[in-house]
Amino acid sequence: MPALTTAAPAAPLIALVGLPNSGKTTVFNALTGSNYRTVNYPGSTVDCAIGAADLDNRRARVMDLPGITSLDGPSPDEQVAIRALFGDSPHGAPSVYVAIADSTQLPRHLYPAKRLIDAGYRVVVAVTMVDILNKRKHLSFDAEALSRELGCPVVRVDARTGVGLKELRRQTGLLLEAPTTDRAARPAPLSAGDISARYQFLENVTARVVTTSTSKTPLEHRLSICMPDPLTARLDRVFLHPAWGFLVFAAIMTAIFTSIFWLAQPMMDGIDRLFSAAAAWLQAVLPDVWLTRLLTDGVILGVGAVAVFIPQIVILFLALGFLEDSGYLSRGAMIVDKPLAMVGLSGRAFVPILSGFACAIPAMLSTRTIPSARERLLTIFILPLMVCSARLPVYGLLIAFLTPPGMAWLGGLGMTALYLFSVLAGLLAAALFGKIFRLEKSVRPSLLLELPAIRRPKLRVALATTYHRTKSYIQKAGGTILCIAVALWALTHLPPRTHLDESAQLAGSYAAVLGQWLEPVMRPLGLDWRVGVALICAFAAREVFVGALALVLMVSAGGDAIEGPLILAMRNATLADGSPLFTFSSCVGLIIFFGFALQCMSTVAVSRKETGGWYIPTVQLVAFTALAYLSALAAVQGLRWAGIA
Template sequence: MKLAPGARECARLAEPTNIALVGNPNSGKSTLFNALTGLRQKVANYPGVTIEKKIGVFFDLHGRRCQLIDLPGTYSLLPSAPDEEITCEVLFGARPDTPVPDAVVCVVDATHLERGLYLVTQVLDLGLPAIVMLNMMDLLEEAGDRLDVAELAARLGCPVIPCQASRRKGLVELRTALSQELSPGRSFCRQCPALVEESLARVAADFPEERAERRRLCALILGAPDPQRLAEVLAVTHLLPSLREEQERLEAKMPDWRQQTIAMRQREIRALTAEVLRKSPVIGRSATDRLDHWVTHPVGGWLIFLGIMGTMFLAVFEVGAGPKDAINALFAASAARLEKLLPAGDLRDLLTEGVIGGAGNVIVFLPQILVLFFFLGLLEDSGYMARAAFLMDKVMSRVGLQGKAFIPLLASHACAIPGILSARTLSDPRDRMVTILVAPFASCSARLPVYVLMIAAFFGGRPGTGLGEAGIVMSLYLLGLAAAFGFAWLLKRSFFRGRPAPLVLELPPYRRPSLRTISAQMISRAGAFLRRAGTTIVAISVILWWLTAYPKVSGEDRSAQLAGSFAGQIGHWIEPVIRPLGFNWKIGIGLISAQAARENFVSTLGVLYAGQSERGTGPTSLSQALLADRWPDGRPVFTPLVCLTILLFFVFSLQCVSTVVTVRRETASWRWAFFQFGYMTFFAYVISLAVYQAGRAFGL
C-alpha cells in the first residue's frame, strides 16, 4: 500500500534518529546526556562513571524523536577494557540490540583538545555523520586560551559547537545542527607508512562492498595486536588468516609499524591543533596544581583524606539526627493512631507491627544515608575522588592492584553493584576479577542502618557522642577496606598471579560542585531507597509478622508466642550454628532476611521485638527493646560484646542476593559468585567467633 506524501513524512518523523554520544572519560558526556534527555544518570568528576550504554530520548527543532545513546568513555577505537568494547561495537553496528547510529555527537574537553581530537578523527574515518561538542569552554577561556571554532569546523568538515553542559549552554545549537542534514566529515585515515598501505590494500579488498566507506579504518583496527576480538565484533572473522599473514609480514620488515601509524595520525592532529588553538603566553602554576601539592602529598594528603572522611561520618550522625527523630515521631504517631482506630486483633498488629514497624525502622535512617550521599557527591563532583585513587596507588600496588582499582572500591561505598560494574574500566583481566571479588568488603549504604542500630545498643540505648559514633563508623569503613586489600593481596598471589598494571589516571581539574547535579542524585537515590522500603522490606516484614503470629500459642505471653511460632521454630533450628557467636535465634532470623537486603536485618528485628518496648520506631526505641532481651538464664542478649560481633559480621559478610547475581553476570560464572559468597561468609563467621570467644575469655 502506498502512503500519501503527508503520511510518508509522518512515518519518517515517527522513526527515531539514533545518535551515539562518545568522548574521552570525564569529558562531560553524561552531563550533556542528562541536560538533553532530562534523565538523572550518574555524573562525577572522575573517569569511568559510565560503564555501560544508557539510552534517553529528546526532540530536535522539527519535533523529530531522537534516541540518544550515552556510551562509555574511551580514548581510542582500539578497546583495552570491556567498557570500551561496548563503544566500539555500537559504532561499528555490531550489537544486535542497538541500531547503527545515524549520527555521532563527539564530546571533547576543550582544555585537552589534542587528546580529544584523536578519537574524533577515528569516528570521522568511520564515515558516520558527526557533530563535535567542545565542552568546558569556560575553563579554556579562564586559562586565557583562544580557540578558532569556525576554522576547526572547516578543517574537520563537520559542525563544531562550543558548549558548557553543566549550565546547559550549547543545547539549542546542538538541536539545530541535528535538525539539519548531516554528511560525513573529512577522513583522516590517509597517511600510513608505505608497507602498511600495501597490507591495508590487500586486507581491505576482502571487506564487504556495502561497508567500503569504513574498510580502511576497520583494516587499521584489525591490524591491532589482538585482532581476534575486533574481528568478532565486526563479524569479519573470515579475514583473520590474511590479517595474521599481513601482521607477520609487517613485523618482519617494520617491527614498529603500529607506533609509526599512530604517530602519523598524532602529528596531523598536533598540526591541526596548533592552527586553531592559541595558548596563553602566561605560564604559571594553576590553582589545581597548587591544591594538588597538598592533596597528593605523601603525608599531608593522608591527613586531608582522614580529615574529610572523619568530617563526613560526623555529619552523618549530627546533621541526620534531627530529621531522623522527626520521621521516627511521625511513624510512632501513625502507629498509635491506628491502634485507636482499629480494634485489637491480627489486622491491627499486621499494620502497626508488620507494615509501619517494619518499614519505619528502616526509613528513619534515610536522612543519614542522604547526608552520606551528599558528601560523596561533593567529593565526586569536585574531582577529589581521582586524587584519592592517586593517593592509594602505592598501597594498592603493594597488594597487587593498580591505583585505578580503588575507584570501584570507592563506588562500592554507595552500593556494591555499581562498584562491581565500574571494574570494567580496568584493562587487566586479573585486576578486574580481583577487584570484583573484593569490592563488597567496602561498606555500602545498606549497612549504615545496621551500624547505627548496633552502635545505639552498644551505648546502652542512650545516644552516644557524635564524635564517638562517627569514630566507630569510620573504623568499620576502614576495616572493610583493610579486608579488601588483604584478600586482594591473597588472590593476586594465588589464583590471579601477575604484576599490577601501572596507574594511568587523569587527574581532572577541580571544579565547583553542582548542587543541582548532587541534589538530583540524592533524589534519585532516595527514591530507590523508598521504593525498596515500600516493596521488598514491607513484603519481608509482612511475611515475618505472619511467621511470628502463627501458629497461635495459647496465653498472652508474647515470648511464648514467638518461641512457638514458625519464625521461632526456624530460629531455634539454626541457633546452634550461630550460638558460638553470641547470637540468639532472633538474630539468626535477621541474618536470613538480610540476604535479600542488608537493611532488612533492622526491619526484621523491629518485627520480632515489636511490643517489647515503648511505642516507637527508630534506633533508640528498638535498641531499648534489644537491650531488654534475655537468655533463658537471665543474661542479656545484646551486650556490648555481642553488638561488636554483629558489627564485625556485617562488615565482612556478603549479604545481598543482587550482588551475587551481578558478580555472576560480570564473571560469566556462578562458580566465582558462589566462591565470593562462601569465602566472605566464612571469614565473617571466623572473625566474629574469634572476637566473641576472646571477649568472653577476658570477661567482657
C-alpha cells in the same frame, strides 16, 4: 529505555563519542532532557544509554557511551563503546556521530574524532569547556576556523548553561538530511608513526584555532595550551603533595564517615517520631483487631525501623556525589594507588571501593574502568566486604546500643573504625585471594589515570545524584523489607491463641519452632534463636535485620519512638538462663558477622555476571560467610575468656 529502541526502529541513531570527562553525558542530558547523572571521573559511564531527542523537528535516538581514548582501547568499558560505535550493539549502527571535545585539550580530544572523519563517517564536533579556556587560561577559541580545518561542522557548546545546543541540534539534523556517501568502514589500527603524524597535524590545527591576545613566542603559546588551568594546578599542589595530599585525603574520609553517624542523628529522631505517631494514630482510630496489629506492629514497625536509617544513607550518597562532581575522586585514586598496588589492586579500584560503601552492585559495574583483568577480578572479589548502606542500619543499631548516652562522638569513632576495618579486611582478602587462587595473569597492570580539572561541585548535580541513588535504594530494599515484616509478624503471631501474654504467644509460635533448629548454631555466639531468626531474614537483605529484631523482641509501636524502645527491649532481653542476651561480646560478635557475611543475593548475581562465571561468586559466598561465623565465634569466645561478657 527499551521501549524506544523497539517502538521506533526508524528513528536514526546519533552516537556521542568522546574521551572520559569531555562533558559527553552533560550534552546527552541536555539533548534528551533525561536526568542521567554525569560524573567528573574518567570512564564513569560504563554502559550504553539511549534517549530520544528532537533535532530541528526530526526525531532521533541519542546514544551515550563510555569515554574512549582511541578507537582501539583495551579496557572493558571502552570496548563496549567501540563495538557500539561501529554498529555492534542492540541499538543498530549510528547515522551521525557527535564528537565531544574539551577545548582545553583539543589534540587529544580530536584524535578519535579525526579518525572517524577520515574514515568517511558523518561527524559533528561539539567543543566544550570553552569557559575554562577563556576565564581560567585566557585563551580564545575559533569554532569557524576549526570547522574549516577539519572539514566538518563545529559547534561551541556549554550544556550546563544551554549555549550552543540549538545550533548543535540544527547541525546534527542537517547532517542527517545530507545524502549518504560511500559506506564508511571501521579504520584499521594505526602504526606508531601514523599516530604521531595525526597528533602533529592536530597540534598544528590547535595552535591556529586556540589563540591568545597577548604576544607570545610559539613555544610560550604552546606551553600555555599545554598547562592545566591555574586553579587546578594550585589546588593540586596541595591535593597531590606527598604529605599534605595524604592528610587532606584522610581528613575528607574521616569527615564523611564520622558525619554519617552524628550529623544524621536529628533527622533520624524526626523520622522515628513520624513513624511512631503514624502507628499510634492508626491504633487510636482503627478497631483493635488482628489486622490493625499487623499494620502497626508488623508493617509500620518493620519498615520504620529501617526507614530511620535513611538520613545516614542520604549523607553518604551526598558526600560521594560532591566528591565525584568536584574531580577529587581521581586524586584520591592516585594517592591510594601505591598501597593498593601492594596487594595486587590498582588506584582505579578506589572509586569502586568508595561506591562499595554505598552498594556493592554499582561498585561492581564501575570496575569495568579497570583495564587489567586480574586487578578487576580482585576488586570485584573484595567489594562485598565494604560497609555498604544495607549494613548501616545494623551497625547503627548495634553501635547505638553499645554507646553510653551522651557520647555520640564515640559512636562516630566506632563507625569510622568499622569502615577502616572493612577496607583493611578487603586488602587482606585481595592479597590472600591473589596468592592462593590463580587468576588470569595479564601484562603489567597499568594505572594511566587522567586527573580532570577541578571544578566547584554543583549542589544541583550532587542532589540529583543523591536523589536517584536513595530512590533506587528504597525501591530495591523497600519491597523486601515490607514482605519480610509481614511474613515475620505472621510467624510470630501464628498459630493464634487467645488469653496469652506476648512472650508466651511468641514462645509457642512458628517462629520459635523455626528458631529451635538455629539454637545450637547461635548459642556459641552468645545469642539465641530470636537473633537467629533475624539473621535468617537478613540473608534476603541485610537491613531487614533491624526490623526483624524489633518484631521478634515484640517491641510495641505504640510508644513515642521506635529506636528507643528497640534498644530498651534489647537491654531487657535475656537468654533462657536469665543472663542478658545482648552483651558487649555478643554485639561485637554480631558486628563482625555482618562485616564479613555475604548476605545479599543481588550481589551474588551481579558478581556472576561481571566475572563471567560462578567461580568467584561461589568462593565469595562460601568463604566470606564461613569467615563471618568463625571470626564472630572467635571474637565472642575470646572476649569471654578475657573476662568481658
